Amino acid sequence: MFARRLFDCISVGLSVSVSLVTLRAHWVLALLVAGAEVSTGVESPRTKAPTMADVLAASQPGDWRPLDPENTLYVEFASGQVVIELATEFAPRHVANVKALDARIARLSETVATDPSVPSAAITPASLAGAPASIPRDWFRPAARRFELDIATQDLERSYGAGLVALLDAVDRDDGAGGVTTLMRADYLRQTRADLASLPEVIGAYQACTAFKDAPPRAFRELGYLHRRHGEPALARADFLEYLKRAPTAVDAPIVRSYLESP
Numbered sequence: 001m002f003a004r005r006l007f008d009c010i011s012v013g014l015s016v017s018v019s020l021v022t023l024r025a026h027w028v029l030a031l032l033v034a035g036a037e038v039s040t041g042v043e044s045p046r047t048k049a050p051t052m053a054d055v056l057a058a059s060q061p062g063d064w065r066p067l068d069p070e071n072t073l074y075v076e077f078a079s080g081q082v083v084i085e086l087a088t089e090f091a092p093r094h095v096a097n098v099k100a101l102d103a104r105i106a107r108l109s110e111t112v113a114t115d116p117s118v119p120s121a122a123i124t125p126a127s128l129a130g131a132p133a134s135i136p137r138d139w140f141r142p143a144a145r146r147f148e149l150d151i152a153t154q155d156l157e158r159s160y161g162a163g164l165v166a167l168l169d170a171v172d173r174d175d176g177a178g179g180v181t182t183l184m185r186a187d188y189l190r191q192t193r194a195d196l197a198s199l200p201e202v203i204g205a206y207q208a209c210t211a212f213k214d215a216p217p218r219a220f221r222e223l224g225y226l227h228r229r230h231g232e233p234a235l236a237r238a239d240f241l242e243y244l245k246r247a248p249t250a251v252d253a254p255i256v257r258s259y260l261e262s263p
Contacts, residue, residue, distance in 0.1 A: 071095065090143045145175060156184055159191055179215035182208055186219070199230050210242075217246035221256060228259070 071086040155164035186205035224239030
């Protein structure tokens with residue numbers, strides 16, 4: 001009963017931590033599948049994804065690290081113990097909230113143990129004042145976004161379109177469409193639609209990216225290459241000039257300048 005109340009009281013912070021742990025698990029799983037594909041040189045069929053038990057069985061000692069005692073939560077259920085490492089990088093305020101609740105419960109538990117007149121039923125969510133009832137998701141969203149975009153970059157490198165598109169859709173739902181995710185979509189379209197007939201559609205995808213204020217400079221460079229290929233030198237020149245304006249010290253800046261100097 002006590003563990004049940006503890007679980008109820010920390011559900012806000014715990015649900016966030018669990019979802020992030022799950023996200024990490026999917027990331028590890030994706031890397032394992034990618035490793036198998038690289039080693040064989042042939043993309044493996046995706047009819048049956050490995051289970052969590054399969055991933056754990058395939059893990060090596062070097063894949064594990066000790067838990068941080070300061071950020072490890074143990075919850076006892078009738079079915080057994082659950083161990084959760086709180087994600088301070090992703091949800092620092094949620095973790096602080098969980099710790100505040102845990103400390104409050106510990107003090108109430110000591111009171112119940114030393115004073116028989118205080119019933120265990122006194123430990124209720126209402127008695128656990130001292131921690132915020134809710135925390136804006138903005139506190140952890142930037143770190144989660146970086147994590148998701150790292151995975152999306154790996155999916156793009158492996159041309160894993162189904163995972164990439166689904167992940168970019170999720171990021172855009174959370175944060176709104178922007179230059180970074182739109183550029184990834186354009187890159188993927190270019191990978192999968194390399195024929196000349198699809199060139200106008202690919203150009204349109206990169207143009208959509210450059211319309212965002214946070215459009216990466218690379219979007220203008222890629223658009224310049226595409227306009228050159230499409231026989232539009234004036235547009236290509238404007239794209240390359242914008243790229244150099246935004247990234248004047250880029251490693252490939254001399255190459256791009258040579259395009260501007262050539263007839």
